Amino acid sequence: MDFIVIDGSYLEGGGQIIRTAVSLSALTQKPVKIINIRKKRKNKGLAPQHVSAVKAVKKLCNAEVFGLNVGSEELTFIPSKLSPKDFTIDIGTAGSISLVIQTLLPLSLGINKKFTVKIKGGTDVKRAPPIDYVKNVTLKILRNFGVLTELKVLKRGFYPEGGGEVIFEVKPSKIKKFDLIEHSKSNLVEGISYVQNLDESIARRMRKKAVDLLNKEKLLPNIKIECSKGISTGAGIVLWNDTLGGSCLGEKGLRAEIVAERAVNELLKERESGMALDKYMGDQIIPFLAFGKGIVGVSEITNHTKTNMWVVKHFLDVDFEIKEYKENNCNGFTIEVV
Numbered sequence: 001m002d003f004i005v006i007d008g009s010y011l012e013g014g015g016q017i018i019r020t021a022v023s024l025s026a027l028t029q030k031p032v033k034i035i036n037i038r039k040k041r042k043n044k045g046l047a048p049q050h051v052s053a054v055k056a057v058k059k060l061c062n063a064e065v066f067g068l069n070v071g072s073e074e075l076t077f078i079p080s081k082l083s084p085k086d087f088t089i090d091i092g093t094a095g096s097i098s099l100v101i102q103t104l105l106p107l108s109l110g111i112n113k114k115f116t117v118k119i120k121g122g123t124d125v126k127r128a129p130p131i132d133y134v135k136n137v138t139l140k141i142l143r144n145f146g147v148l149t150e151l152k153v154l155k156r157g158f159y160p161e162g163g164g165e166v167i168f169e170v171k172p173s174k175i176k177k178f179d180l181i182e183h184s185k186s187n188l189v190e191g192i193s194y195v196q197n198l199d200e201s202i203a204r205r206m207r208k209k210a211v212d213l214l215n216k217e218k219l220l221p222n223i224k225i226e227c228s229k230g231i232s233t234g235a236g237i238v239l240w241n242d243t244l245g246g247s248c249l250g251e252k253g254l255r256a257e258i259v260a261e262r263a264v265n266e267l268l269k270e271r272e273s274g275m276a277l278d279k280y281m282g283d284q285i286i287p288f289l290a291f292g293k294g295i296v297g298v299s300e301i302t303n304h305t306k307t308n309m310w311v312v313k314h315f316l317d318v319d320f321e322i323k324e325y326k327e328n329n330c331n332g333f334t335i336e337v338v
């Protein structure tokens with residue numbers, strides 16, 4: 001059997017290589033072998049979050065899989081035909097639900113009937129998209145380009161206990177050609193300031209600080225407060241301004257005002273670039289851009305973005321052209337499929 005072989009330690013060398021490779025393997029029906037998985041990371045090999053993501057794709061395409069265990073540094077994935085079905089996946093820790101969603105999303109382009117997955121784990125964890133970013137930035141942008149999904153958050157889950165729960169529905173989708181270079185310049189900044197098992201005053205303080213800072217910039221904030229109870233405890237704020245996001249997760253000892261300020265600053269920095277996509281969407285859009293073709297504008301070309309392009313090129317006959325973009329007071333880059 002012919003395998004696509006991917007070196008999991010290439011460039012960024014993180015979990016994203018696994019997610020993109022397995023997802024595209026199922027979609028293109030090309031078997032893949034990933035070696036040196038997360039080799040440069042302290043906790044080498046597959047983490048629970050990656051195992052869960054691969055298991056989910058395996059279920060949807062009845063794949064034959066070898067090396068699918070926590071700590072594994074080599075994974076072989078041999079897909080069969082995509083056959084959508086409903087199921088539950090429990091990451092078992094506070095592993096990121098958002099990153100399991102990231103893995104399932106491209107399958108929307110290859111299915112002929114919808115599927116619904118209940119995913120349990122962490123909704124708001126470090127170094128992963130907060131669930132409200134997924135809902136209000138990632139999925140919204142993709143919906144505009146034909147990717148049809150619904151996401152319902154039932155419970156929030158924070159590190160270390162997790163306990164988050166979402167229902168994610170994926171419908172057969174037909175991707176449209178991208179033409180999304182500059183930000184819309186909308187002044188409306190929506191958001192959510194949330195606490196779980198903590199006092200509502202924390203959520204209110206985060207919102208107040210964010211509103212003050214955004215007003216100073218002549219932006220129009222509309223930020224909701226959410227207080228919930230669960231098996232894990234946490235707080236955070238997620239802001240979105242049309243296609244751009246900014247967020248910060250609360251931490252013990254970090255003042256509510258600082259959490260809000262970090263999220264606002266992240267968003268303002270993205271707005272300043274004038275480009276349509278922030279640095280996180282910049283990497284997340286790559287597999288979809290490869291299928292839809294066309295052009296997008298991003299604030300930064302990160303290692304995650306470069307790595308994702310490199311993985312995609314193993315499966316699809318595409319190339320990406322990156323150019324600096326300085327028109328209309330913008331300061332970023334365009335990525336075009338050529």
Ligand SMILES: Nc1ncnc2c1ncn2[C@@H]1O[C@H](COP(=O)(O)OP(=O)(O)OP(=O)(O)O)[C@@H](O)[C@H]1O
Binds near residue numbers: 130133
């Ligand atoms: N604050 C954030 N907002 C939106 N997206 C984010 C945020 N932080 C991280 N991401 C996204 O989460 C993904 C993280 O990928 P990455 O490979 O680093 O994760 P991982 O699977 O945890 O692997 P590793 O632990 O090896 O780094 C990327 O797509 C990145 O854009």
